[in-house]
Amino acid sequence: MSATLLAPLTSNYTELLARVKEAGLLKKNPSFYVIRLAVISVLATGLWVFGGFVGASELHDGIVIGVAFLIAGLLGVLGAQYGFIAHEAAHRQIFRNNKWNDWAGLLLSNLFAGLSYGFWMRKHNKHHQKPNQIGQDPDIAIRVLSFTVESRDEKRGIERWISNRQGYLFPALLFLTGFDLLLDSFSALRRTDRPLRIRLLEFSLMVVRQTAPYVIMGLMFGWLWAIALWMFMMMIFGFFMGAAFAPNHKGMPLVPRDAKLDFFERQVLTSRNIRGSWLKDNLMGGLNYQVEHHLFPSMARPYLKRAHDIVVAYCADKNITLVEMNLMSSYKAIIVYLNKVGLSNNADPFVCPMVADMRPRW
Numbered sequence: 001m002s003a004t005l006l007a008p009l010t011s012n013y014t015e016l017l018a019r020v021k022e023a024g025l026l027k028k029n030p031s032f033y034v035i036r037l038a039v040i041s042v043l044a045t046g047l048w049v050f051g052g053f054v055g056a057s058e059l060h061d062g063i064v065i066g067v068a069f070l071i072a073g074l075l076g077v078l079g080a081q082y083g084f085i086a087h088e089a090a091h092r093q094i095f096r097n098n099k100w101n102d103w104a105g106l107l108l109s110n111l112f113a114g115l116s117y118g119f120w121m122r123k124h125n126k127h128h129q130k131p132n133q134i135g136q137d138p139d140i141a142i143r144v145l146s147f148t149v150e151s152r153d154e155k156r157g158i159e160r161w162i163s164n165r166q167g168y169l170f171p172a173l174l175f176l177t178g179f180d181l182l183l184d185s186f187s188a189l190r191r192t193d194r195p196l197r198i199r200l201l202e203f204s205l206m207v208v209r210q211t212a213p214y215v216i217m218g219l220m221f222g223w224l225w226a227i228a229l230w231m232f233m234m235m236i237f238g239f240f241m242g243a244a245f246a247p248n249h250k251g252m253p254l255v256p257r258d259a260k261l262d263f264f265e266r267q268v269l270t271s272r273n274i275r276g277s278w279l280k281d282n283l284m285g286g287l288n289y290q291v292e293h294h295l296f297p298s299m300a301r302p303y304l305k306r307a308h309d310i311v312v313a314y315c316a317d318k319n320i321t322l323v324e325m326n327l328m329s330s331y332k333a334i335i336v337y338l339n340k341v342g343l344s345n346n347a348d349p350f351v352c353p354m355v356a357d358m359r360p361r362w
Contacts, residue, residue, distance in 0.1 A: 013264040013295070016314050020296060023310065025303040032302050033085060033094045037108075044078045047071050048216065055220030068221050072229040075213070076178075076236030077283075082112035083241055084285025090121050092298045110205035113237075115181050118202060119188035128297055132270040133255040139245075140254070143180070144173060146341050147254065167339030171331075174246070178238025182210070240283070247274055247330035248290035251337035252323065267294035268315070272333075273324040276305065280327065291322060 020026060051071045054064055085094075089105030092098060102117075109117035123138050130136035134148060146152035146163040155163050162169060185206060189199045213233065218226035252270050255261065261269075274280060274288035286301035287293065289308050299307060315322040325333070 012314075012318060012320070013262070016264070016295070016311065019310055019314065020299075020307055023306065025307050025310075026296065026299060027303075028094065028096055029300040029302050030094055032300065033088070036081075037085060040078050040081050044075060047074055047078075051217075051220055065221065065225060068217070068225065068229055069232055072217070072233040073236045076233040076238075077240055079113055079233070079237040080240035080244070081285070082108050083115065083237075084244070084287070086113055086115075086117065087120070087124070087285065088301060090117070090124065093300045106202065107205070110202050111209050114185075114206055114209040116185035116188050116202050116206065118191075118194055118198065119185045122188070123184075128294065130255070131266065131294065132249050132252055133257065133259070133266075135257040136255075139249065145170075145338065147250075147338075149341055149344055152341055164342050166342040167335045167337075170335055170338055174239045174242040175235040176238060177242035178234040181238065181241070182234070244284040244287050246334060247327065248272055248287060251330075251333040264295070267291065268320060268322060271323070272330060273308070273322065274330055275324060275326050276308075281305070288327075 086109035106117040140147040144162040152163045214230045271290045289304035292307045
């Protein structure tokens with residue numbers, strides 16, 4: 001990687017951006033999102049209607065509850081799909097008008113995914129500005145995970161116990177992502193740096209989103225089962241959200257707290273692409289093209305694959321390292337990395353390639 005990091009990259013982004021613009025890949029494609037939202041909404045409505053028929057049927061109770069859990073799981077998957085489109089609205093990928101993007105993002109995030117749009121915007125913007133930078137990227141400042149030994153050693157109690165075993169526990173922890181995001185969403189509404197009316201609107205939409213499924217499930221299947229079904233839906237929602245976002249940066253090189261990199265270095269060298277397929281492109285919300293997403297955050301999802309071909313060719317021509325692997329290999333890399341941190345008894349469990357090879361530009 002040293003050859004990559006020592007290369008004169010200052011003008012690389014300008015050259016690459018010109019190629020992408022010339023290919024017409026920065027134009028908006030709202031029809032893609034309208035059609036996608038319509039399909040997701042039809043599927044979600046169909047699941048609720050089917051659940052009503054099953055709940056009112058004379059089938060054996062065991063079969064009814066089994067089908068109910070299947071429906072709740074599928075609703076969790078669709079909830080994540082709403083979340084991905086809200087993420088794209090936050091990046092101004094859908095409309096040219098920023099207000100339209102913000103209103104679409106707010107409604108989709110709060111009312112359909114059940115999370116605070118304002119919380120997500122603030123957190124995710126910081127991540128994009130300085131991905132994987134120690135002390136700057138909120139995505140590596142997580143309660144129960146530690147990405148440096150120093151972070152692990154600062155934790156106490158159950159958080160420290162989990163951090164010590166975080167690699168092994170990582171797959172199970174993904175199922176808790178939805179609850180963690182929900183708690184952070186409600187907590188963020190207390191911040192006074194946003195208008196009160198917007199925070200009240202977000203709160204109201206989130207309450208509707210989180211209570212309505214429970215009430216409907218309670219009427220269909222009973223109130224005690226509704227608790228279990230709501231929790232299962234949140235677990236599947238969180239798993240798909242976490243499983244889509246985690247492979248993109250976790251286990252990639254960390255940037256020292258005070259280091260300064262140019263935009264191109266920062267985005268390419270801290271991001272990992274996942275080799276795509278039709279299914280992965282859809283289930284991961286296009287986030288498998290993470291390098292391209294970070295280089296062109298306002299690019300609409302349908303154009304990421306074409307941009308990927310341009311970026312890969314460009315990096316190969318400039319001898320720039322672009323990390324790309326299959327999905328299972330990325331999860332293995334994450335688990336190995338987290339275990340190196342969690343199980344290490346040393347102050348520095350391994351030398352990060354970016355720390356070893358980088359020449360910060362001051």
